[in-house]
Each structure stands twice: as C-alpha cells, then as structure tokens.
Amino acid sequence: xxxxxxxxxxxxxxxxxxxxxxxxxxxxxxxxxxxxxxxxxxxxxxxxxxxxxxxxxxxxxxxxxxxxxxxxxxxxxxxxxxxxxxxxxxxxxxxxxxxxxxxxxxxxxxxxxxxxxxxxxxxxxxxxxxxxxxxxxxxxxxxxxxxxxxxxxxxxxxxxxxxxxxxxxxxxxxxxxxxxxxxxxxxxxxxxxxxxxxxxxxxxxxxxxxxxxxxxxxxxxxxxxxxxxxxxxxxxxxxxxxxxxxxxxxxxxxxxxxxxxxxxxxxxxxxxxxxxxxxxxxxxxxxxxxxxxxxxxxxxxxxxxxxx
Amino acid sequence: xxxxxxxxxxxxxxxxxxxxxxxxxxxxxxxxxxxxxxxxxxxxxxxxxxxxxxxxxxxxxxxxxxxxxxxxxxxxxxxxxxxxxxxxxxxxxxxxxxxxxxxxxxxxxxxxxxxxxxxxxxxxxxxxxxxxxxxxxxxxxxxxxxxxxxxxxxxxxxxxxxxxxxxxxxxxxxxxxxxxxxxxxxxxxxxxxxxxxxxxxxxxxxxxxxxxxxxxxxxxx
Numbered sequence: 001x002x003x004x005x006x007x008x009x010x011x012x013x014x015x016x017x018x019x020x021x022x023x024x025x026x027x028x029x030x031x032x033x034x035x036x037x038x039x040x041x042x043x044x045x046x047x048x049x050x051x052x053x054x055x056x057x058x059x060x061x062x063x064x065x066x067x068x069x070x071x072x073x074x075x076x077x078x079x080x081x082x083x084x085x086x087x088x089x090x091x092x093x094x095x096x097x098x099x100x101x102x103x104x105x106x107x108x109x110x111x112x113x114x115x116x117x118x119x120x121x122x123x124x125x126x127x128x129x130x131x132x133x134x135x136x137x138x139x140x141x142x143x144x145x146x147x148x149x150x151x152x153x154x155x156x157x158x159x160x161x162x163x164x165x166x167x168x169x170x171x172x173x174x175x176x177x178x179x180x181x182x183x184x185x186x187x188x189x190x191x192x193x194x195x196x197x198x199x200x201x202x203x204x205x206x207x208x209x210x211x212x213x214x215x216x217x218x219x220x221x222x223x224x225x226x227x228x229x230x231x232x233x234x235x236x237x238x239x240x241x242x243x244x245x246x247x248x249x250x251x252x253x254x255x256x257x258x259x260x261x262x263x264x265x266x267x268x269x270x271x272x273x274x275x276x277x278x279x280x281x282x283x284x285x286x287x288x289x290x291x292x293x294x295x296x297x298x299x300x301x302x303x304x305x306x307x308x
Numbered sequence: 309x310x311x312x313x314x315x316x317x318x319x320x321x322x323x324x325x326x327x328x329x330x331x332x333x334x335x336x337x338x339x340x341x342x343x344x345x346x347x348x349x350x351x352x353x354x355x356x357x358x359x360x361x362x363x364x365x366x367x368x369x370x371x372x373x374x375x376x377x378x379x380x381x382x383x384x385x386x387x388x389x390x391x392x393x394x395x396x397x398x399x400x401x402x403x404x405x406x407x408x409x410x411x412x413x414x415x416x417x418x419x420x421x422x423x424x425x426x427x428x429x430x431x432x433x434x435x436x437x438x439x440x441x442x443x444x445x446x447x448x449x450x451x452x453x454x455x456x457x458x459x460x461x462x463x464x465x466x467x468x469x470x471x472x473x474x475x476x477x478x479x480x481x482x483x484x485x486x487x488x489x490x491x492x493x494x495x496x497x498x499x500x501x502x503x504x505x506x507x508x509x510x511x512x513x514x515x516x517x518x519x520x521x522x523x524x525x526x527x528x529x
Contacts, residue, residue: 180487180488180489181487183482183487183489185482185483186482186483187482187483187484187485187487258485258486258487259488260486260488261487
C-alpha cells in the first residue's frame with residue numbers, strides 16, 4: 001500500500017509517499033520515514049490520523065498496530081507527522097537530574113564557599129550537618145542506581161528540552177538547600193528531633209525502594225505498554241504509594257534539618273507528584289471500570305491519605 | 309449564561325475607567341508640578357493616585373487567571389511585577405530616590421501608556437467600540453514608552469542601590485530557627501539582572517500583539 005506522509009499544515013513530508021507491504025505495522029512505517037528523512041528517528045515521530053470532523057485531539061498511532069487495521073474503511077492512506085524534536089532516553093534525563101544534586105550538595109559541606117559571600121570561613125560542623133550530607137547523597141545515589149537497575153521505562157524517550165528544564169529545578173533546589181543547611185550560622189534542632197527526622201526518612205526510603213521493586217515487577221518483560229493495577233504493600237491502600245513514601249522521606253529530612261529551603265522543596269515536590277498521581281489514578285479508574293468483564297479498580301487513596 | 313457575561317462586562321468597564329481616573333490624576337499632578345515647582349516635588353504630588361492605580365493592577369493577574377480577559381499570565385505577571393516592585397520596594401521604601409529627575413520620566417511614561425491602555429479597554433467594555441485612533445495609539449506608543457519606562461525603572465533601582473545596601477532594610481539575617489536568610493542587596497541586583505531577558509521579552513510580545521491587532525483590523529475592514 002502507498003502511505004502519504006504530511007505535516008500538520010498539510011505539506012508533504014516524504015515526497016511521493018511510502019510503499020509498504022500489506023502486513024506492515026506503524027513501526028515499519030516509522031522506520032521507512034526515518035530512512036527517507038534521515039534525521040527523524042522513530043522516537044522523534046508522532047504519527048496520527050487526519051482529524052475527523054468534531055475531533056479535537058488526533059488519534060495517535062500505536063507502534064505495533066498493523067497499518068491496514070489503522071486506516072478507516074475506504075479512506076486515503078494519509079498520516080500526519082509531528083516532529084517531537086530531539087529526544088533523550090528517560091535514563092539519560094534522570095541521570096543528569098540526579099547527578100547535579102549528588103555533587104552540588106557536598107560542595108557546600110566540604111568546600112569553603114561561604115567566604116565568597118563575606119561569611120566566616122571557619123565554622124563548627126554540627127553532627128546533623130554531617131548526617132544530612134550523607135543522607136542527601138545516599139538519596140540521590142539510590143535514585144541513580146534505581147534508574148539504571150530497577151526502573152523499567154514505558155515511553156522510550158523524552159524531549160531534550162526537558163533535560164534543561166528539569167535540571168534547573170533539581171540543581172537550583174540543591175544549591176538552595178545545601179547553602180542553608182551547611183551555613184556557618186546554621187542552627188541545629190534538638191537531638192531527639194534529628195533522630196526522629198532521619199529515622200522517618202530512612203524507613204520511608206526503604207519503603208520507597210520496595211515500592212519501586214513492586215512497580216518494576218508489574219511490567220511485562222517484553223516492555224508492553226498498558227497499565228496494571230499495583231498490588232501489595234502500601235499499594236493496597238494508595239495508588240501512588242511510591243510518591244507517598246518519597247514525600248514522607250523528604251519530610252523526615254526536613255524534620256531533622258529544619259530549613260525554609262528544605263520545606264519549600266518538599267511543598268513543590270509534593271505538588272508536582274500529586275499532579276502526576278491524580279493523572280495516574282484517573283487513568284487506572286478509567287481503564288479498570290468494572291464493565292465488560294474488566295476488573296474494577298479498588299477504592300484507594302491517590303497519594304496522601306487522609307487528604308487525597 | 310447571559311447574566312454572568314453582562315456582570316463581567318460591567319465589572320471590567322468599571323475597573324478600567326476607575327483606574328483610568330487614577331492615572332489621569334497622576335499625569336495631571338505630574339505635569340502641574342513640573343510646571344510650577346520642579347522635578348523634585350513630582351513624587352510627593354502623585355504618590356497617592358500612583359500607588360492606588362498601580363496596586364489596583366494586581367487584580368489583572370486574577371482577570372487573566374480566571375479567564376476574564378485573554379491576556380496570558382506570562383505577559384501580565386512580569387509587567388505588573390516590575391511596576392509594583394518599583395512603586396513599593398523602591399520609591400516608597402527608599403525616600404532618597406523620590407527627588408530624582410528619573411521619577412518624572414517614569415511617571416510620565418507610565419501614566420501616558422496606562423491612560424491609552426485603560427481607555428482602550430474601557431471603551432470596548434463599556435461602549436463596545438474600539439476607536440481605530442485609540443487602537444493605533446495603544447499598539448504604537450509602546451515603541452517609545454516601553455524603552456523610556458523601562459530605562460526609568462532601571463535607573464531608579466540603580467539610584468536606590470547604595471541605600472538598599474547601607475540600610476539593610478527588609479534583610480533577614482542568620483542565625484535564626486528557620487535557617488533562612490534574605491539579602492535585599494543581592495535580591496535587588498538579581499531583579500536588575502532580570503530586566504536583561506525580561507525587557508526584550510516584553511517588547512517583542514507587544515510587537516507580536518501589534519501585528520495580530522493590525523491583521524485583525526485589516527481583515528474586518
């Protein structure tokens with residue numbers, strides 16, 4: 001069959017279209033487009049069908065579907081191609097996000113940086129500051145290890161611009177928090193409060209790791225898409241228990257270190273994660289609606305019992 | 309429903325004309341004072357209507373957020389942010405800046421721009437007409453008034469800098485239990501730096517708005 005490939009404005013992207021066998025899939029089409037255009041590797045392509053009257057959002061084409069199944073009866077074989085821009089793997093994105101805080105924070109602990117803002121170079125290092133550095137670095141080291149050895153990613157890629165945007169977020173907060181926790185005039189909290197804080201944090205990091213293991217095992221080893229209902233451990237009560245444990249882990253860090261910087265990071269992170277959690281919760285409820293023999297998604301908290 | 313639309317229109321009409329009246333006072337007293345007393349006295353003469361008219365503009369952020377007007381928050385926020393900053397954090401907070409001649413260029417640039425803008429929107433909301441002369445003014449005077457206004461803002465902030473540093477006003481020092489500090493001098497320098505990307509952004513935004521407005525006018529002509 002002959003498939004015409006146009007841009008969203010209607011201009012033909014691949015002159016003369018692409019000839020494919022009757023059994024070809026969307027994946028084959030993307031590979032052919034890549035061959036013909038050179039720079040548009042498959043992850044950069046978003047293929048959709050032309051909008052039907054009344055449609056606001058286009059039907060995006062799924063990689064494994066056969067082309068003959070995708071085109072409506074008797075229609076012209078036209079696909080619309082959107083260039084998603086340069087893409088990076090999720091693991092690449094996460095690595096750069098996390099490596100910044102991993103190195104930035106200890107700089108404020110070890111190096112005499114405060115003299116550059118006119119503060120005394122000599123300072124007394126409180127135990128909590130040492131523990132905080134270890135805790136923080138362990139946290140981001142754990143995240144990097146999980147990125148390469150635990151997580152199984154769904155979409156293969158993310159836009160390159162996300163690297164700059166996300167690194168700004170993580171790295172700026174790292175500077176903000178590290179500056180104040182390691183400050184020469186830092187005021188530590190009482191010992192009991194410190195132990196409670198770090199204790200909570202460690203427990204929640206362990207719980208968070210276990211949540212990640214459960215999520216990893218949910219995924220089909222062949223990398224098939226589709227959402228599964230998470231089960232076991234805290235997931236029986238909370239849809240995004242992994243985010244819950246992450247938030248409480250930061251709460252522990254803040255109880256121990258007590259800075260406005262740290263708490264503001266907690267608030268922003270909780271807000272972002274709640275946004276994601278609501279999306280995931282809704283998708284799961286929609287997918288598992290209990291109709292036509294499908295399982296009904298159980299009643300669970302979204303992310304932060306008892307509020308959400 | 310229709311009732312809500314009428315309510316919105318009445319509210320916007322009242323808002324635009326009331327703030328217009330504020331800026332009219334600012335311009336009037338500024339010009340009067342320049343003619344009789346001189347530039348050192350301009351601030352004292354315009355302070356109250358200036359603070360009123362400029363602070364009222366904070367409402368416009370909510371107008372955008374709640375969809376009352378089409379302007380994106382990304383364009384209104386930096387504009388109103390810089391205006392409120394100069395009005396309160398510089399002029400009101402550091403009286404030493406008030407006798408500068410830059411106050412006059414600031415106040416004249418702001419008031420002329422705002423009179424055009426608020427009367428343009430006021431006409432549209434209250435009477436449903438958009439006089440082409442007013443529209444032309446709105447989308448052309450910014451070519452001059454944005455640079456003069458922005459330079460005045462930057463000039464006043466620079467004038468205030470030594471006083472910001474010495475007075476330590478609004479500074480929060482450590483040690484404290486919340487382990488937070490705020491240095492107004494650094495914050496002011498940072499604000500100045502933000503004008504470097506911010507000014508071209510606002511200027512090109514207006515140029516884009518002008519192109520859109522003229523294209524629309526041409527189409528309906």
